[in-house]
Structures are given as C-alpha cells and as structure tokens.
Amino acid sequence: MKMRLLLLFIVLLNLSLFVVTTVFAQDAAPERRTPIDRYPLPREDGAVRFSLADKWDKTDLTFFIHNCPSTLRCEDAHEAIRRSFQTWDAASRLVFTEVAQPRNADIELRWSMQDEELGSPGGVLAFAYFPSSGGDVYFDDAERWSLYDGGATDLFAVAVHEIGHSLGLDHSDDQNAIMFPYSGFAPELGRDDVAGIQRLYGADDDGAPDTVQPDPPDNLDPGNAPVEIVDGVITNTTFYQLWTVDAAAGETMTLTLETTSGNLDAYLGLLTPNQDTVLAEDDDSLGGTNAKITYTFPTAGDYVILATRYDLANGDTTGNYRLTAYRGGTPAQPTATPTPSLMSLTVTNRSGVRLCSVWFSPSTNEDWGDEQLGENVVLENGFFARWEVQPDTYDVRVSDCSGNALEEYFVEVTSATEVEIFVNDIQPR
Numbered sequence: 001m002k003m004r005l006l007l008l009f010i011v012l013l014n015l016s017l018f019v020v021t022t023v024f025a026q027d028a029a030p031e032r033r034t035p036i037d038r039y040p041l042p043r044e045d046g047a048v049r050f051s052l053a054d055k056w057d058k059t060d061l062t063f064f065i066h067n068c069p070s071t072l073r074c075e076d077a078h079e080a081i082r083r084s085f086q087t088w089d090a091a092s093r094l095v096f097t098e099v100a101q102p103r104n105a106d107i108e109l110r111w112s113m114q115d116e117e118l119g120s121p122g123g124v125l126a127f128a129y130f131p132s133s134g135g136d137v138y139f140d141d142a143e144r145w146s147l148y149d150g151g152a153t154d155l156f157a158v159a160v161h162e163i164g165h166s167l168g169l170d171h172s173d174d175q176n177a178i179m180f181p182y183s184g185f186a187p188e189l190g191r192d193d194v195a196g197i198q199r200l201y202g203a204d205d206d207g208a209p210d211t212v213q214p215d216p217p218d219n220l221d222p223g224n225a226p227v228e229i230v231d232g233v234i235t236n237t238t239f240y241q242l243w244t245v246d247a248a249a250g251e252t253m254t255l256t257l258e259t260t261s262g263n264l265d266a267y268l269g270l271l272t273p274n275q276d277t278v279l280a281e282d283d284d285s286l287g288g289t290n291a292k293i294t295y296t297f298p299t300a301g302d303y304v305i306l307a308t309r310y311d312l313a314n315g316d317t318t319g320n321y322r323l324t325a326y327r328g329g330t331p332a333q334p335t336a337t338p339t340p341s342l343m344s345l346t347v348t349n350r351s352g353v354r355l356c357s358v359w360f361s362p363s364t365n366e367d368w369g370d371e372q373l374g375e376n377v378v379l380e381n382g383f384f385a386r387w388e389v390q391p392d393t394y395d396v397r398v399s400d401c402s403g404n405a406l407e408e409y410f411v412e413v414t415s416a417t418e419v420e421i422f423v424n425d426i427q428p429r
C-alpha cells in the first residue's frame with residue numbers, strides 16, 4: 001500500500017565529489033601488468049576460433065602515442081599505429097581519435113625497454129592490457145622493427161594484434177587471424193578477427209559519417225547553428241557528467257542531449273552555478289531517448305549541465321551522447337497556472353558519516369515501505385538526495401552504513417518550498 005509517491009527519482013548525491021574521484025581513480029588505478037603474449041592460448045574447439053576477454057562500454061575511443069622506436073623513422077612508426085587503428089575501425093562500429101594529451105586517451109602506446117618482458121630482441125615483442133585493465137600497449141624498443149613486410153617483427157601486424165587485445169580480443173587459434181599468438185603468420189585482419197570484433201562492438205553502420213552537425217530542434221530556426229557541441233559517455237561507473245555553459249542575464253538557450261551509441265536513455269538536467277538547485281530537467285522531449293531543455297537564464301553565470309541517464313545510479317542504460325547548446329528557442333509555457341502536484345523532499349546529510357539507507361512515508365502509514373536510496377548508493381556527508389512526492393506529512397528514517405538509525409516525524413511537505421532534513425546525529429538505537 002505504500003510508496004505510490006516515488007514518481008521521479010532525482011538523486012544528486014556526491015555531485016562534484018563523484019566526478020573528482022572518478023578522474024582520480026582513472027589516473028591512479030594500479031595497472032595490472034599482464035604480458036599477454038607470454039601466454040598463448042590457442043583453442044582446439046569448433047568453428048568459432050576467436051576468444052574474447054572483455055570490452056569497452058563505448059565505441060568512441062581515443063589514443064595517444066607517447067614516443068618513437070629506435071629502429072624506425074618516427075613518423076613512419078606513428079603512421080603504422082594509426083593505420084592499425086583504422087583497420088579495426090573499418091571492421092566494426094569502433095571509431096578512434098588520436099588526442100594530444102595522454103590524460104585524454106583511452107589507449108596509450110609506447111616503446112619501452114623498462115619492463116621485465118621487454119629490452120631484448122626476440123621473445124616478447126609487445127604486450128597490451130585488456131580494456132578492464134586500461135588497454136595500454138607496450139612495444140619492445142629492443143626489437144629491430146620492420147614495416148608492412150609480414151615478417152616476425154612487422155610493426156604494423158604486431159600493432160594490429162596488440163590493439164586487438166586493447167579492444168578486448170584474446171588469442172585465436174586460426175593461423176590466418178591477426179590474433180594468432182605468433183607473429184609472421186597473418187599480416188592483417190582475417191575473417192576470424194572481424195567476426196570477433198563485431199561480436200564485441202557490432203558491424204560498421206555503413207556510410208554514416210562519424211560526426212554530423214545536428215539539426216536544430218523544433219523550437220529553433222533551421223539556420224540556428226549550435227554554439228557548443230560536446231561528446232561524452234555514460235557508463236555504470238560514470239553515470240553522469242557535468243558541463244558548464246556561460247549564459248548572459250535574460251538569455252534563452254536550448255540544450256539537447258542525444259544518444260549517439262549504446263542503449264543510453266539520455267536524461268538532461270540544468271543546475272544553478274553552485275549546483276544546489278535543479279532549474280529544469282528532461283527525459284525525452286527531443287523524441288526517442290533524447291532530451292531537450294529550453295531555459296531563460298534570469299542572471300548571468302556559468303550554469304551547470306547534468307548529462308546523465310534515466311534513473312541515474314539505478315539506471316542500466318549506457319552509451320555515448322552528444323550535448324549541444326543553441327542560443328534562442330521558445331521556452332515551454334507552463335500550462336495554465338503552475339499548480340505543482342508534487343513537492344520536493346530533500347534529505348541533506350549533515351551527520352558526519354555516510355548514510356546507506358533512507359526511508360520515508362506519509363505519517364498516516366504504518367510501515368516505512370521501500371528503502372529509497374537504492375542498492376549500493378551512498379549519501380555522503382554534506383550531500384543531499386531529493387525526491388518528488390505528493391504533498392503530505394511524512395516520517396523520515398535514515399541509517400548509516402552500520403545500520404544505526406535516526407527517525408524524524410511529521411515533516412510537512414505541503415508547499416513548493418523544499419523541506420530539508422538535517423540529520424545532526426546518528427545514535428545507536
């Protein structure tokens with residue numbers, strides 16, 4: 001009988017903190033060194049000969065080449081690396097972009113003598129990490145590299161092989177596959193490799209250019225060019241990203257968030273510069289899984305755009321998106337007098353500890369109903385969670401991550417004003 005009230009679930013927990021720790025974790029994650037090519041894994045069985053390790057949860061990938069080999073002209077070696085990526089690009093939905101900064105790169109490549117596997121001719125030529133371990137590639141700088149001769153140290157063939165690992169392919173026992181664990185066999189992709197990469201990422205969507213200037217949404221003039229276009233990705237670990245847009249006082253802007261890969265159900269939010277208030281939000285006004293907001297900014301500032309997925313942490317859709325900002329547009333007119341039927345109930349954590357559970361229900365109800373934060377969602381100290389609820393008087397119960405609970409009764413949610421519940425103390429009960 002409880003919990004009809006949870007219509008819209010907006011949790012802005014950890015907002016800025018989450019982004020910082022995500023970036024930090026990517027940079028500082030300990031690299032699990034797995035010199036894959038030391039352990040050839042040919043398989044004996046049936047028709048499917050490729051084997052898969054894991055995969056990226058996006059199809060737009062970036063790479064950065066750190067240095068040059070001692071035994072080849074630098075530009076020739078870099079060109080061979082680029083062609084290696086193009087080989088996988090042409091065979092699948094993957095798209096690669098070379099970036100100028102290693103911190104922007106998904107896959108980093110370098111020649112090295114510093115690893116115990118490297119530093120002497122022969123033996124291990126190179127190794128790569130699977131996507132879950134970062135995807136980086138190391139070539140042995142002690143090798144006498146050649147180019148495009150299909151020989152044992154053909155840099156192009158070895159690079160295609162190693163990048164195959166970076167994309168999640170393990171070894172194949174097909175001697176015509178580039179993923180065969182020994183060099184000097186296949187000089188380029190074989191059918192088995194193409195089948196493997198397409199199993200992971202799908203076949204190339206023929207002819208569609210990778211970058212398209214989006215059409216302006218319906219409420220804008222067709223000649224209205226976007227002022228800002230950015231691409232991003234939503235994964236299960238990075239389920240939102242924040243962008244800022246510089247707006248003048250009185251300016252109207254239309255923001256669109258479109259899914260460009262995956263099954264992402266794009267969800268768009270617009271927040272005040274200090275991120276404490278949601279000004280507007282949208283799920284699917286642009287049609288399909290795509291979101292659109294038109295907003296007139298009352299005061300100038302760097303407003304914050306929240307690009308995320310429907311149901312945030314509890315959602316399960318992932319993929320790439322494109323966020324576009326246009327000047328102008330006709331803000332959606334509120335129908336009749338805005339009589340909001342839902343009110344915000346905000347729980348702000350001031351307890352000094354992390355909260356793992358939040359329950360609330362109308363005071364007339366006899367039980368607490370469902371836990372509202374969701375499994376594995378933590379409300380950090382100093383952050384808040386917000387729900388849209390029917391106007392009523394509520395009882396609220398929170399507990400820390402050891403199960404110690406605190407309850408607050410008769411919290412009135414009867415006006416459009418946010419009700420904040422400051423949890424000052426968590427005591428064992």
Ligand SMILES: [Zn+2]
Pocket residue numbers: 036037161165171181
């Ligand atoms: Zn290998």
